Amino acid sequence: MRTIDWVDGAVEIIDQTALPGELRVLRLHTVGELIAAIQSLAVRGAPALGVAGAFGVALAARVHADDPAALGVAIRKIEEARPTAVNLARGARRAAARLPLGPEAVLSEAYAIRDEEIAASKAMAFRGADLITELCGARPRLLTHCNTGGLAAVTVGTALGVVGELHRRERLAGVIASETRPLLQGARLTSWELTRWGIEHRVAVDSAGPFLMARGEVDAVILGADRICANGDVINKVGSYSHALGAHRAGIPFVVVAPESTVDVDTPSGAHVEIEDRGAAEVTAWSDAVNPAFDITPHDLVTAIVTDRRVIRVDQGERP
Ligand SMILES: CSC[C@@H](O)[C@@H](O)C(=O)COP(=O)(O)O
The missing domain is CATH 1.20.120.420 (translation initiation factor eif-2b, domain 1)
Known part of the structure; x- marks a missing residue:
């Protein structure tokens, strides 16, 4: 579909x-x-x-x-x-x-x-699955954020396509979908897609991610991007940065999977990107709110970027 x-x-x-x-x-x-x-x-x-x-x-x-x-x-x-x-x-x-x-x-x-985009999704699924196996060994437990499945692409997806491919290879021990406040792309969409694919998973509140990593329950974070800057900064759904900090502290890989169509070498760093403000209405119940839709993960917290054409080992000094 x-x-x-x-x-x-x-x-x-x-x-x-x-x-x-x-x-x-x-x-x-x-x-x-x-x-x-x-x-x-x-x-x-x-x-x-x-x-x-x-x-x-x-x-x-x-x-x-x-x-x-x-x-x-x-x-x-x-x-x-x-x-x-x-x-x-x-x-x-x-x-x-x-x-x-x-x-x-x-x-x-x-x-x-x-x-x-259909071809890129397939290429990323294979390349990303190979990299995750190389970084984490057989049967890792992964945490993902937002929705990066076929719903976010045309079919298959980016980071979730890698999860699907690892499952197909019987090299996946578990998936945690971070719920992704306030619009719940993780709890609503990722969970729906994983269920359709027959992949067992659990949903966690966003703020639990770094704690689950600290407790040794996650082997890698894998997520997508809305824009990847020339210096390797990654713009993605708000909450990604917290997961990157958690991964850094826990000493586990933070892997970004995105097609070359998301790599923007004309934008030097995350500081130059307009972060969408979706307004307070999506968040407010009892008070006023601020609602940035994305955040910027600095490149020094990124292990690797997987695209349909290459693996960029940001941790080893490579840049897009
Ligand atoms: C393959 S999708 C990668 C990103 O676009 C995704 O993680 C994301 O942040 C989407 O945000 P959204 O506001 O739901 O469009």
């Missing part, structure tokens, strides 16, 4: 706001509907956002074929729908570069981005 695709002239997505209660497919016919789906996290996760950006430009190219000004505005709105994952603007720009060749060329480019 694909999280996002182009079907009969519209973008179809699995509505991730409805999971795990309901597996619902949304058909998006307009750029406005697509942007609303991105901003509500109906479609989310860096690789899926890259594909959404490209399909969004394909939608815009059809609707505004005779109005270049309106087309430009629509493309900019897509690029800016969420600021942190580099894939969104990158996917939109890549598709937009084909506009001079017509709407069908734009759609072909969007299909290419979709297919590259």
Whole structure:
């Protein structure tokens, strides 16, 4: 099953706001509907956002074929729908570069981005599983954060794809999914995907992660990224940094799995990245709140970055 695709002239997505209660497919016919789906996290996760950006430009190219000004505005709105994952603007720009060749060329480019993400997920699953086995030995116990499965990509996923591959190789002793406050991508989405894949797992509250590592119950942390900077800083769902600190203190690997489409060597470090502020409403019950959606894990806390083409041993001085 694909999280996002182009079907009969519209973008179809699995509505991730409805999971795990309901597996619902949304058909998006307009750029406005697509942007609303991105901003509500109906479609989310860096690789899926890259594909959404490209399909969004394909939608815009059809609707505004005779109005270049309106087309430009629509493309900019897509690029800016969420600021942190580099894939969104990158996917939109890549598709937009084909506009001079017509709407069908734009759609072909969007299909290419979709297919590259599918291939990248498969490559990362193998490369990452090899690395985890090398670093941790047979049958490690892993902790993951947010959702990095097929829902966040097109199929398979990034870090969760590695978990799936280790399970397939019978080289996995256990998985803890960190629940990922406030929108519960771990408790809702990762748990749903692991259950579908037949992988036993437990959910932990986010703040328990570092303690579980300190108590020797985790052999490695494995998670994804929304942007990887030139110096190796990793931007990912808020809470990742705490897990990196916990892993550092416990002396266990902290491994980041992301496609090359998430590596942004034009951004020197995490300090240059806009961290999305999703506002207080997702958090407030009894008081006002601050709600950064992502955080920055400094490169000196990262063991390795696994992409579809390479393993970057950040701990040994390698950089993207
Ligand atoms: C393969 S997805 C990697 C990241 O995009 C993921 O960990 C993440 O932080 C997603 O955040 P989200 O706000 O749910 O889009």
